[in-house]
Amino acid sequence: MSGPVRLSDVARAAGVSLGTASNVFNRPEGVRPQIRERVERAARELGYGGPDPKARVLMGGKVNAVGVVMGAAVVHAFDNVYLRGFMAGVAEVCDERWAAMVAISSQDAEAAARGVRNAVVDGFVIHNAPHIEGLIAIARGRRIPIVAVDRTVGPDVSSIRVDSRGGAAAAARHLLALGHRRFAILSWLQEGAAVDGTNYHPAGATGQRLVEAAIDVVDRYGAFAEVLAEAGIAANAVPLVESYLTGDAPDIGARMILDKAPEATAVLCMADIHALAVIEEAKRRGRSVPRDLSVVGFDDVPEAAASEPPLTTIAQPIREKGRVAARIALDPPATPRHLVLPVELVVRGSTAPPPRE
């Protein structure tokens, strides 16, 4: 009915000073019960909603909120299995502490920048994303604690990663041990990453430019290459397809890798979503997995265990990663932490010895 009610209105109505009214809300034990009662009644009658957090926050207080930038549209927190797991981890610690989780739209660089610039939060969880450096710079300018996920951005910004090298190496060794010698690699490409000077690159384009891509991809590729090299296989000679993780891209990538490397007996994928697409595409072409073709993924999303055949993959603790990230963002350690979470080779049904010829 009336305009906004302020603390001063309540104080006046109750016939006390502003300071006293403030105390009623913040240190009720320090004010005489009778007066307190009077103020509370006045507040109730005026429909006063309590001290405005907007002002309170300015006083330097905490907001009890974590900002999460995923490097993708917020909707992908619900649509994408990987992000869903990660966000669930973040959410769990928010629930523990009654903290709010603020998801920041970051489908494009500008939106993300604005979000990070304006979010009123206590800390940021910044998941690896294109343009992440800019976002981190903004957050640091605001002197807000941040933790980078799946990415390192220097010693003084906390980071959480998984053992990508170890995982990729384990995957390669597994295949090698089974007897495979002819490989193909399906790598991911981050949405919005510039490739060949363009942002539109839904799938494909074999090449060596991985070294310029997002850091985790580099690690995984490097480990593949190293292990294969140990076995006398030059990574240069291994067909490579890069593809986005969203929309049709995985399917297109799967098709392309099978087209470009029909002789490969094993496909190393850097994400389960790719691996699952490869399995489907292979089946479509009448190639039996794992009898004709072995496929290994990375991540171990829920779908991996349910596919037909179930996917051999490198399991990373997605949800735990979210949890750890949120904890660090919510109360940052005095000195930055750099965690590397362990991964694990999970052997299921999509890998087997190569067909004998």
Place this chain on the structure above:
Amino acid sequence: MSGPVRLSDVARAAGVSLGTASNVFNRPEGVRPQIRERVERAARELGYGGPDPKARVLMGGKVNAVGVVMGAAVVHAFDNVYLRGFMAGVAEVCDERWAAMVAISSQDAEAAARGVRNAVVDGFVIHNAPHIEGLIAIARGRRIPIVAVDRTVGPDVSSIRVDSRGGAAAAARHLLALGHRRFAILSWLQEGAAVDGTNYHPAGATGQRLVEAAIDVVDRYGAFAEVLAEAGIAANAVPLVESYLTGDAPDIGARMILDKAPEATAVLCMADIHALAVIEEAKRRGRSVPRDLSVVGFDDVPEAAASEPPLTTIAQPIREKGRVAARIALDPPATPRHLVLPVELVVRGSTAPPPRE
């Protein structure tokens, strides 16, 4: 290195007044390029992160954020299929407008209250939840626009609901038309709802207390009762089990309804998650669905179409509901809106004529 840098620091360093510095960031076109450049450089050198949104917000500006209280732990936004769909709808709108989505922990009343009291957002989407009245009161006290979902709380608070009565009636009529005469009802119970004076009531307890429960349940039950009554079946005589929607509760509820009403040829459920549990439990007991038992759900979550047999259910536009809610919260209409979204009977494989005896 330094403490927080403020606009005044930048102004001083650049040798301009505070107001000018402010203009550089807010109305750059209104300041001479040379000066602007100077201020920008000073900002850069000092590591100034731009105007602090905490202060900006106090000026009465918008934050560009929606608060969402789901009446559940934040983690359920990712774990629960229904909420996931709803939140995805909200997220879509946030993405469109580059708005932040702040999920407020509301697993218990106190957490929710604190969240609503402290969130710095432009509007609230409050999904039906136990204690929702208290939350709405707080939000109103703060003079923040709110939209209630799946619930009406008076004419001056916008609300979005689905046509629960129509849907439930359609479900009942469908079963009646197939020839069913012996029914059972599996209703939901909201987490935390007080029942029989206690908060712990994982599943079961037949009774008539539905009239005191959350409003949508009342509508659905009422419509069931009405339609059955038209066919000469007294709702009083229809076995009823109430059960939570989370954890083991749906399974327990399913077991109980089959135990308590072994003679029923059709089970009317108020949520797909219950209906799916009933199907599974029936199969476990060797009762074929739909030959021996018909089951109908409500919601049409993605799993409904994939179950065996696929579920006949009342489809409600979950995601659209989220979208509409977010839009209203983000820019509230001058006068409150009260929307009722349509639902639709989707006949799939879980319903058939009753077995002849």
Place this chain on the structure above:
DNA sequence: CTGTTAGCGCCTTCAG
């Protein structure tokens, strides 16, 4: 165009 002056709503000294 630029600088000065009031607040935004609250909290926290500091005297009474």
Place this chain on the structure above:
DNA sequence: CTGAAGGCGCTAACAG
């Protein structure tokens, strides 16, 4: 235990 004054960091309205 109370009341008055200053400031959190910024923006807006007004003079210059």
